[in-house]
Amino acid sequence: MEDVASVLKKESERLKHRGPDWIGIFQHKGNYLAHQRLAIVDLTSGDQPLFNEDKTIAVVANGEIYNHEELRKKLPNHTFRTNSDCEVIAHLYEEYGENFVDMLDGIFSFVLYDTRDNHFLVARDAIGITSLYIGWGEDASVWVSSEYKTMHEDCEHFERFQPGTLYSSRERAFRRWYNPVWFSEIIPTTPYDPMVLRNALEKAVVKRLMTDVPFGVLLSGGLDSSLVASITSRYLADTKAGRQLGTTIHSFCIGLEGSPDLKAGKEVADYLGTVHHEFHFTPQDGIDAIEDVIYHIESYELTTVRSSIPTYLISRKIKSHGIKMVLSGEGSDEIFGGYLYFHKAPNKEELHQESCRKIKALHQYDCLRANKATSAWGLEARFPYLDKEFVSVVMGIDPDNKMSGQRRIEKWILRNAFDDKERPYLPQHILWRQKEQMSDGVGYNWIDALKAHAASHVTDTMMLNAARTYPLHTPPTKEAYYYRMIFEKIFPKQPARLTIPWEPTVACCTPKALSWFPEWSNNMDPSGRAAWGIHNSANKKLVTADIVDPKKVESQNDGAATTTNGATNGVNGHGH
Numbered sequence: 001m002e003d004v005a006s007v008l009k010k011e012s013e014r015l016k017h018r019g020p021d022w023i024g025i026f027q028h029k030g031n032y033l034a035h036q037r038l039a040i041v042d043l044t045s046g047d048q049p050l051f052n053e054d055k056t057i058a059v060v061a062n063g064e065i066y067n068h069e070e071l072r073k074k075l076p077n078h079t080f081r082t083n084s085d086c087e088v089i090a091h092l093y094e095e096y097g098e099n100f101v102d103m104l105d106g107i108f109s110f111v112l113y114d115t116r117d118n119h120f121l122v123a124r125d126a127i128g129i130t131s132l133y134i135g136w137g138e139d140a141s142v143w144v145s146s147e148y149k150t151m152h153e154d155c156e157h158f159e160r161f162q163p164g165t166l167y168s169s170r171e172r173a174f175r176r177w178y179n180p181v182w183f184s185e186i187i188p189t190t191p192y193d194p195m196v197l198r199n200a201l202e203k204a205v206v207k208r209l210m211t212d213v214p215f216g217v218l219l220s221g222g223l224d225s226s227l228v229a230s231i232t233s234r235y236l237a238d239t240k241a242g243r244q245l246g247t248t249i250h251s252f253c254i255g256l257e258g259s260p261d262l263k264a265g266k267e268v269a270d271y272l273g274t275v276h277h278e279f280h281f282t283p284q285d286g287i288d289a290i291e292d293v294i295y296h297i298e299s300y301e302l303t304t305v306r307s308s309i310p311t312y313l314i315s316r317k318i319k320s321h322g323i324k325m326v327l328s329g330e331g332s333d334e335i336f337g338g339y340l341y342f343h344k345a346p347n348k349e350e351l352h353q354e355s356c357r358k359i360k361a362l363h364q365y366d367c368l369r370a371n372k373a374t375s376a377w378g379l380e381a382r383f384p385y386l387d388k389e390f391v392s393v394v395m396g397i398d399p400d401n402k403m404s405g406q407r408r409i410e411k412w413i414l415r416n417a418f419d420d421k422e423r424p425y426l427p428q429h430i431l432w433r434q435k436e437q438m439s440d441g442v443g444y445n446w447i448d449a450l451k452a453h454a455a456s457h458v459t460d461t462m463m464l465n466a467a468r469t470y471p472l473h474t475p476p477t478k479e480a481y482y483y484r485m486i487f488e489k490i491f492p493k494q495p496a497r498l499t500i501p502w503e504p505t506v507a508c509c510t511p512k513a514l515s516w517f518p519e520w521s522n523n524m525d526p527s528g529r530a531a532w533g534i535h536n537s538a539n540k541k542l543v544t545a546d547i548v549d550p551k552k553v554e555s556q557n558d559g560a561a562t563t564t565n566g567a568t569n570g571v572n573g574h575g576h
Contacts, residue, residue, distance in 0.1 A: 008032045011150040017296070018062075018146060018375040024048045026058050028115050035060040038378050040213050040324055046084035052094050053079050056115045061086040062146055063108030063130050064382070066207040071103060085210070086110070093121070101166055101177040105207075105388060109161070111144050120169045126178040127331070127386045128163030128363025131371050133499070135159070142169075147372065148298060148496065158495045163363045178388075182395035185356045187349050192401040194417035196393065201417075204387035205231040208327060209239045215325040216318060218381075219251040219274070221264020223411060223433060224329030224338075227418055228384055230425040232327060233272045249274040250323060254281060254314040256446055268430055279317050281310070283449030289313060291486050296376040297369060299500055300473075300487040302480045303508070304369050306450065311373035319377040326374070330366050331385035333508075334358040335394045336402060336411045341509045343405035344516040352399035357510045359391070364501040409434075454482035473502040 002010075005027065012023060012034035019036030026033040026049045035048040041064070049058045065071070068085035071092065072078075078091040086108070092100040093112055101123045109132035112121040122144050124132045135143040135151040135158030143151040143158065151158050161167070164178030182188070205228055209215075217229045233249055236242040251274040253265030262278055269276035286309045294300065297308045318326060333339050337355050345351035367386075374381045384390065397413065404410040415432055418425045425431070458478040466481060467474045472494075475481035487496075503511050 004030070004032065007154065008034050011145075011154070012036060014150050015145070015147060017378060020378045022047050024060070026060075026113075028058075028113070029118060031113060031118070031120070033058055033060045033111060033113060038324060038375075038380060040064075040211055040380060041085050042083040043212055045082040046086075048084075048086070050082065050084060050087045050090055052090040053081075057090045057094055058113045058115070059086065059090045059110055061089060061108055061110035062132075063106055063110070063125065064208075064210065064380075065089070065104055065106040065108065066210055067105040098166070098168055107382070109146060121166060122161065123166040123177065124161050124163050126164045126180075126388045127359065127367065127391070129367050129371060129383060129386060131363075131368060131375075132161040133158050134161045134167065135495070146375075148499065149295075149491070152491055152493060152496060155495070158499075160363070160499050180392055180395070182356055182392070183360075185353045187352055187399065188396045189398050190396045192397050192413055194413070197397075197413065197417040200387075200390045200393040201227070201384060201414075202231050202235065204384040204390040205327065206235050206239060207387070208382040208384055209236060209241045211241050211325055212244070213324045214245060214250070214322055215241070215327070216250040216252055216277075216321075216323045217274070218314070218326050218328040219253050219265045219268055219276070220261040220329075221253070221266070221268050221430065221433070222261070222329070223415065223431065224332040224385065226264075226268045226426050226430055227414075228327050228329055229268065229272055229274065230418075231384075233274065234425070250321065251276045252279070252314055252318050252326070253277070254279045254310050254317075256281065256283070264430065264433065268426065271427055271430075277317070277321065279314055281313050283446060283453075285313065286310070286446065287449065287453050290483070291490075292376075293373065294483060294486050295490050297372045298491065298496070299368065300480070300483040301365070301500055301502070302477075302483065304365055305483050306447065307366075308369045308373040311369060312376055315374045315377040315379045319379050324378065325380045325382065328370060328381050328383055329385060330370050330381075330383045331359075331362065331391075332411070332414070334362060334366075335385060335391055336414055337399070337404065338411040338414075339508050340410065341513065341516070342402075342410060345403065345405075345513075346516065348399040348403055350513075350516075351402055352395075354510060354513050355395070355399070355402075357512065358508075359395075361501065361510070362386070451477075451479050454479040458482050458485075472497055473500060 009025065015036045019038045021039040022037040024035045024037065024047050033049050037047055039046065049060050051058055063086070065085040065088055068088045071088045072080065075091050075095055080087055089110055089112060092103060098121055107125045107129040109124045109130040114120070122134065124130065131146050133145050133148040133151065135148070135155030137143065137154055138156045143155055145151055148158050162174070164176055165174050166177050167174050209232065217225065217232055219225050219229050229249070229251055236249065237247045251269045253261055255262040257280050266276060266278060289309055289312055293308050293312050294305060296312065297304060299305065334355060337345070337351050342351060345354065370381045401413050404412065409415070409432065419431060455478045458481045462481060463478060470484055475484050504514060
């Protein structure tokens with residue numbers, strides 16, 4: 001029988017893709033911490049675990065603490081060993097106890113172990129941008145990991161560690177540390193101020209330029225990624241990263257030959273003057289990656305698998321260019337009500353509540369995809385739109401301003417905030433470009449190729465018996481069945497299945513919002529294509545009108561109606 005230390009090292013090796021730069025292991029009284037490092041901040045001295053002055057408190061962390069320099073100033077009596085942004089976690093705990101987590105501005109999953117009383121603390125960031133799981137072995141051991149593949153063999157039960165939550169071994173209980181006003185889904189009333197919105201997003205982008213290694217931006221040519229790239233281009237020279245690494249920005253885009261994203265991405269890159277890298281993939285390239293993708297994202301949820309494949313492929317290309325970190329546009333559609341189905345929101349109250357539900361679920365979908373599909377190649381993705389402060393600003397705005405459809409194009413308040421005629425952030429037709437679903441933006445025949453491939457491997461008889469073969473989360477289509485078969489070969493335990501979200505959706509809407517569309521009740525395909533008709537019928541003239549004079553559209557519509565007991569394994573992915 002293997003000893004605990006050997007098991008820990010073996011399981012930690014399963015996360016080497018997330019942190020290929022170094023491995024660190026700490027042991028104390030039968031408790032263990034292991035860390036696979038992706039070095040982005042403090043390359044020289046930032047290896048983990050990190051400690052307080054006398055090494056009685058140890059931390060392994062995955063993520064970035066953007067306000068670590070400000071927090072260090074609040075700890076004048078503490079001596080720091082490194083320049084790592086995550087070292088501040090150990091000192092904050094020493095100073096404030098467990099009630100320090102809401103002081104952190106960043107993305108993180110961490111395990112903190114206090115050797116003085118054999119106590120450990122686990123916490124995950126507000127939205128769930130970094131992945132995290134917790135499990136229990138039959139020997140009463142507690143396991144914590146960035147991916148559950150490390151605990152699949154050793155735990156009787158494991159589950160998602162919820163965002164905005166911490167676990168204290170003293171209390172043996174979870175509690176929420178993140179409790180913003182929007183979480184209660186109360187309808188906000190703050191008036192829309194375009195400059196407040198613009199300044200908040202610029203601040204969110206700039207703070208994410210904290211890096212000691214070359215970085216890039218994902219640039220599909222859509223509104224969200226284009227604004228992130230534009231703000232980066234405008235402010236990089238004034239940052240520490242710009243002064244140390246230079247002001248050249250590398251942008252990246254992927255798609256099938258002739259796809260909408262490739263064309264728009266290049267146009268924005270030319271406008272901003274970035275060094276642009278365009279990658280073409282074929283349907284067969286994507287199909288060949290399906291099994292690896294499912295292994296890395298640990299999911300068979302159909303829309304997640306579909307959208308993870310291009311992310312996985314481009315991440316490999318980006319890493320080959322020596323890039324370790326990228327900025328991306330995830331989260332914008334959730335906080336602004338930007339999905340096309342939001343055009344059918346019956347009123348501002350339902351729009352806001354749907355947006356709240358979407359943000360709360362992000363950790364199961366887009367955040368999971370973006371974190372795990374990039375981490376598969378040792379690449380970190382950062383999302384300015386999901387900045388804790390920016391989310392509060394946007395979710396505090398009276399949602400009447402977010403209503404789209406007959407009134408105006410989706411995400412009007414964001415487009416309008418950056419519609420600067422004197423110093424344009426983007427060309428007008430890009431600023432007001434129609435949204436593409438991610439899976440379709442990389443090429444319109446991509447989804448058809450996936451369906452055809454799945455149909456060649458799943459028979460009609462298999463589908464007739466699907467409910468008996470898979471009584472939990474019965475696959476409704478051959479494509480879903482195909483992904484499930486692959487998943488079951490890799491992760492055959494029930495706890496793995498229970499981590500997968502499984503609820504009816506079309507065009508990314510939640511089950512509650514399906515009531516807005518009686519005609520979608522029998523739709524078996526969750527693709528955003530179902531919403532194309534909505535957008536085309538509602539916005540043919542509004543897109544043009546907004547480009548000419550968005551203020552006019554606004555004025556015409558004023559008034560209309562998201563271990564103890566033997567072994568504590570903090571096997572996090574990468575940290576800095």
